[in-house]
Every structure is written in C-alpha cells, then in structure tokens.
Amino acid sequence: MSEVATVATGWGVTFVIVTTYALWVVGRGKAIGRELGIGEQEELDLGSDSSTSANS
Amino acid sequence: MLHEVLLIARKDLRVEWRSKVTLGQVAPMGLLVLVVFAFAFDANTRLLELGAGGLFWVAVLFGGTLLIQRAFEVETDDGNFDAFRMSTIRAPSLFLGKSLGIFIQVVLLELVLGPGIVLLYNVRIDDWLLLLAAALGGTLAFSVCGVLWGVMAAGTRVRATLLPLLLVPILAPVLLAGSRAFETAFGVRAEAGWTWASLMFVIAAVHAAVGMGTFGFLLEES
Amino acid sequence: MSPARGNKYMTASPATRVLGVVAVAAALLMALLGLIVSPADVVQGQAVRMLYLHVPSIWIAYGAFVLTAVSSALFLIRSRRREDSGRHHDRLAGAAAEVGVVFAGITLVTGMLWGRVTWGTYWQWDARLTTTVLLFVTYLGYLALRRLPADPMIRGRRSAVMALISIINVPIVHFSVDWWRTLHQKASLSVGRRPEITGEMYWTLLYSTLAVTIVASWLIVHRYRVIRLEELRDEEALNALIASRLREDE
Numbered sequence: 001m002s003e004v005a006t007v008a009t010g011w012g013v014t015f016v017i018v019t020t021y022a023l024w025v026v027g028r029g030k031a032i033g034r035e036l037g038i039g040e041q042e043e044l045d046l047g048s049d050s051s052t053s054a055n056s
Numbered sequence: 057m058l059h060e061v062l063l064i065a066r067k068d069l070r071v072e073w074r075s076k077v078t079l080g081q082v083a084p085m086g087l088l089v090l091v092v093f094a095f096a097f098d099a100n101t102r103l104l105e106l107g108a109g110g111l112f113w114v115a116v117l118f119g120g121t122l123l124i125q126r127a128f129e130v131e132t133d134d135g136n137f138d139a140f141r142m143s144t145i146r147a148p149s150l151f152l153g154k155s156l157g158i159f160i161q162v163v164l165l166e167l168v169l170g171p172g173i174v175l176l177y178n179v180r181i182d183d184w185l186l187l188l189a190a191a192l193g194g195t196l197a198f199s200v201c202g203v204l205w206g207v208m209a210a211g212t213r214v215r216a217t218l219l220p221l222l223l224v225p226i227l228a229p230v231l232l233a234g235s236r237a238f239e240t241a242f243g244v245r246a247e248a249g250w251t252w253a254s255l256m257f258v259i260a261a262v263h264a265a266v267g268m269g270t271f272g273f274l275l276e277e278s
Numbered sequence: 279m280s281p282a283r284g285n286k287y288m289t290a291s292p293a294t295r296v297l298g299v300v301a302v303a304a305a306l307l308m309a310l311l312g313l314i315v316s317p318a319d320v321v322q323g324q325a326v327r328m329l330y331l332h333v334p335s336i337w338i339a340y341g342a343f344v345l346t347a348v349s350s351a352l353f354l355i356r357s358r359r360r361e362d363s364g365r366h367h368d369r370l371a372g373a374a375a376e377v378g379v380v381f382a383g384i385t386l387v388t389g390m391l392w393g394r395v396t397w398g399t400y401w402q403w404d405a406r407l408t409t410t411v412l413l414f415v416t417y418l419g420y421l422a423l424r425r426l427p428a429d430p431m432i433r434g435r436r437s438a439v440m441a442l443i444s445i446i447n448v449p450i451v452h453f454s455v456d457w458w459r460t461l462h463q464k465a466s467l468s469v470g471r472r473p474e475i476t477g478e479m480y481w482t483l484l485y486s487t488l489a490v491t492i493v494a495s496w497l498i499v500h501r502y503r504v505i506r507l508e509e510l511r512d513e514e515a516l517n518a519l520i521a522s523r524l525r526e527d528e
Binding site: 001003004006007009010011013014015017018021022025026028029030032033035036 | 289290305309312313323324325327328331332335380383384387388391392394395493496497500501503504507508510511514
Binding site: 208209218221222224225226228266270273274 | 408412415416418419422423426435436439440443447
C-alpha cells in the first residue's frame with residue numbers, strides 16, 4: 001500500500017469506528033427510551049428512581 | 057492461620073484424590089497438548105527444542121486453567137461459599153488454602169509435563185537450579201493469580217469462558233518470564249534467566265498480597 | 279447531566295448538543311490540520327499523519343482507564359458508607375472503560391498501518407506493542423465481567439476491584455519503551471522534557487489531542503446515560519416480574 005493510501009485507510013477506519021460507535025450509543029439510548037416509554041411526562045417521573053436521586 | 061490454610065488445602069486435595077481429575081484427565085490432556093504442538097510445528101525437532109520452554113508453560117496454562125475452574129465449581133455447586141462466609145475461617149486463609157491446593161495440583165501436572173518435554177522435544181537441562189526455581193516461581197504466581205481472578209469469575213454460569221479471558225492477560229508476564237527462564241536453563245538461549253525467575257516471584261508476592269486483602273470482599277460478591 | 283425531557287434522542291441534552299457540535303468541528307479541523315496543513319515528515323513522509331490519531335488515541339485510552347480506576351475507587355468508598363450509594367461512579371467506570379477500549383483499538387489499528395509503512399511490518403513483538411495488546415484485552419475482559427448478570431451493586435464492586443488491579447497496566451505500557459530495548463520509539467512528548475518534535479507537527483499533535491479528548495468526552499457522557507437507561511430498564515423489568523408474582527400469589 002502506498003503511503004497516501006495507508007494514511008487514508010488509517011484516518012478513514014478511525015472515523016468509521018468512532019462514528020459507528022457514536023451512532024450505536026445514541027441509537028441504543030433511543031431504543032431503551034422507547035422501551036421505557038420515556039418521553040411522556042408521567043413516565044418520566046417514574047423514571048427518576050432512588051438510585052439516581054441524592055447522589056447524582 | 058496456618059492451620060486453616062492447611063485445612064482448606066487438604067479439603068481440596070482430598071476432593072481431587074477421590075475424583076482423580078488432575079492425574080486422570082488434566083495431565084493426559086496436557087500431554088496431548090504437547091503432542092498437538094508437535095503436529096502444529098510439523099515435528100520440526102529444532103523448532104520444538106527451541107520452543108520447549110514456552111510450550112511447556114502454554115500447556116501448564118491450559119491445564120491449570122481447567123484446574124482453577126474446577127476448584128471453584130467444586131465450591132459453587134454445593135453452595136460452599138455461603139458456608140465459608142458463615143464459618144470462622146478468615147478470608148485470607150481461604151485464599152491461601154485454595155492457592156496451596158491449586159499449587160500442588162499444578163505441580164503434579166508439571167511433573168507429567170516436564171518429562172514430557174524432555175522426552176518429546178529432546179530437551180537437555182543445563183541448569184537444574186534455575187529450572188526448579190523458575191518452575192516454583194511460575195507455579196506460585198499461577199496459583200495465586202488463578203485463585204484471585206477465579207473468584208471474580210466464580211459463582212456464575214459463564215465462568216468457563218470468562219476465566220481464560222481474565223486470566224491470560226494477567227498471566228502473560230508469568231508465561232513470558234517462565235519461558236525465558238526455562239530456555240536459559242535448557243541452554244538454548246543466553247538470557248538473564250534468574251532475573252526472569254525472580255520476576256515471577258515478585259508477581260506471585262504482589263498477587264498474594266492483593267488476594268489476601270481483597271478475597272473476603274470478593275467472596276461477599278460471589 | 280440529566281437528559282432532556284420529552285425528546286426522542288434519549289441521551290441528548292442542551293449541553294451535550296453543544297459539545298457534540300464542538301466535537302464534530304474539532305474533528306474536522308483536526309483532519310484539516312493533520313492531513314493537509316501540516317507538512318510531511320523528512321524521514322517518515324506522509325506516514326507521520328497517522329501519528330496525529332495514534333498518539334492522542336492511546337493517551338485518551340490511558341485517561342479513560344484512569345477515570346475508570348478513580349471512579350471504581352470512589353464507588354467502593356461510597357458503597358461502603360451506604361448501600362446502593364455511588365451508582366453513578368460505577369456507571370462512569372463502565373462508560374469510560376468502553377470508550378477507552380475503542381480508542382485503544384484505534385491505537386492498535388493506526389499503529390499497525392503506520393508500522394507497515396515505516397518498519398515494513400504490521401506487527402512486532404516488542405514490549406510496547408505487546409503490552410498495549412494486553413492492555414486492550416485486559417479491558418475487554420473488564421467489559422465482559424461487567425456484563426455478567428448480577429445485582430448491580432455486586433457487579434459494580436467486583437468490577438471495581440478488577441479496574442483497580444488492571445490500572446497497573448497503563449504505566450507498564452507507557453514505560454515499557456524505557457524499560458526494555460524496543461523497536462517502538464520512545465515518547466516524543468513528556469512532562470518536563472523538551473519535545474522532540476517541533477513546529478507545525480508539535481502543534482498539530484497537541485491540537486489533535488484536544489480534539490480527540492472532546493470527542494471522547496462526548497462519547498463517555500452518552501455512554502454513561504445509556505448505562506443509566508439500561509439500569510432503569512432492568513429495574514423496571516425486575517419490578518414487573520415481582521409484581522406479577524405477587525399477583526399470582528393472591
């Protein structure tokens with residue numbers, strides 16, 4: 001592989017990994033949020049439970 | 057404390073003696089691993105002779121990991137950890153006792169593998185003292201590391217696949233040091249064999265200290 | 279740090295939206311500086327550009343693993359004082375470790391590509407590379423340990439002990455180039471010594487570190503929030519299970 005191709009691959013792979021991971025994290029958050037039904041006001045109050053209270 | 061340590065070790069060894077897993081299953085498997093290596097290296101005698109030190113320790117790693125898994129299965133299957141928590145035996149003693157039990161079983165395994173590499177890989181031993189010191193250091197390190205990390209993976213059904221993943225990165229320096237020390241003892245490499253051997257004792261000491269300090273805590277969490 | 283209410287991007291909040299935009303901008307600027315503005319190296323040629331990712335990535339990985347260790351220690355201290363306390367430290371430990379693993383992986387990949395061009399080989403079994411792989415696998419093991427089903431406090435404490443033992447790997451990797459004769463070069467930058475690279479490359483490297491830090495921070499915050507959501511979901515599932523059992527008993 002030529003130098004330029006290697007550099008392009010390295011930067012490309014890095015950006016792909018980071019972007020994919022970021023999308024996965026955000027996507028997982030959305031999915032679980034949907035599961036929990038968070039987004040409507042009542043459920044949100046249920047959502048803040050004891051483990052996230054005094055210490056957060 | 058010594059009394060408690062011996063008590064635990066004797067219990068584990070008695071279980072072992074009755075089931076004969078080490079001698080009956082693990083040691084033969086270890087020998088098979090040595091044979092398989094010969095297949096993998098296409099019976100290249102020079103290569104096997106040069107690599108004997110490392111191959112010995114890899115075989116010990118495979119067999120030893122099985123022994124550690126078993127040492128914890130024996131406890132968790134019968135809920136023994138609950139019994140330990142309620143008994144007067146202190147956690148550091150339990151840690152050392154289990155380590156001693158493993159140590160003796162791995163030594164038995166090595167007594168089979170050692171002659172194995174001498175016979176199968178045409179190894180000649182130049183420095184017996186270094187060899188024994190390295191074997192001792194490596195086995196001590198393996199035992200204490202194995203018990204410490206074994207308890208972290210213990211009490212769960214997935215431990216058989218998790219334990220090697222946790223254990224191998226920790227044991228990699230021991231594997232490295234043991235291989236280099238053995239190779240020096242076999243005369244195939246001119247290296248600081250004693251430095252490597254002492255590194256293993258240091259690793260063993262550090263893990264023993266950490267183990268004694270945290271075992272009780274970790275036991276509560278299993 | 280709590281997520282905004284009533285929006286469909288569950289882990290977002292006004293602050294992290296800003297952070298996210300800054301992160302993207304910083305990354306793009308890093309690409310501009312690293313790939314175009316900064317010069318090629320006299321010796322390494324274009325390959326030097328790989329270092330603007332490789333070096334910051336491992337530093338961020340170190341930092342992330344240190345954060346994991348510190349959070350683990352805080353978690354152990356907090357949970358001693360009061361049961362079910364300090365969970366946020368445990369979550370941060372997990373989030374930081376995962377991001378650390380991602381960047382350690384990037385370090386290895388970019389390093390291998392760089393090595394292919396400069397040393398002619400993807401891999402060498404020298405001390406720095408070997409210890410870095412072990413670091414990576416060690417924290418993969420940590421992540422696996424965290425996934426074991428268990429009571430969150432128990433799982434948290436067990437993981438915390440592992441994190442505190444495993445952190446010793448970080449100085450071992452970093453100083454391995456000094457302790458053993460290695461193929462990998464010694465540090466170009468360290469605290470208290472004059473840098474061995476100069477000019478535009480030096481500044482590009484420093485800036486890249488900043489950019490990668492911003493990106494990693496955004497990732498850690500979001501991963502933390504997702505962990506919190508996961509715990510919420512597990513608790514609700516458990517509560518639902520208990521409730522249905524109670525109904526059966528009636």
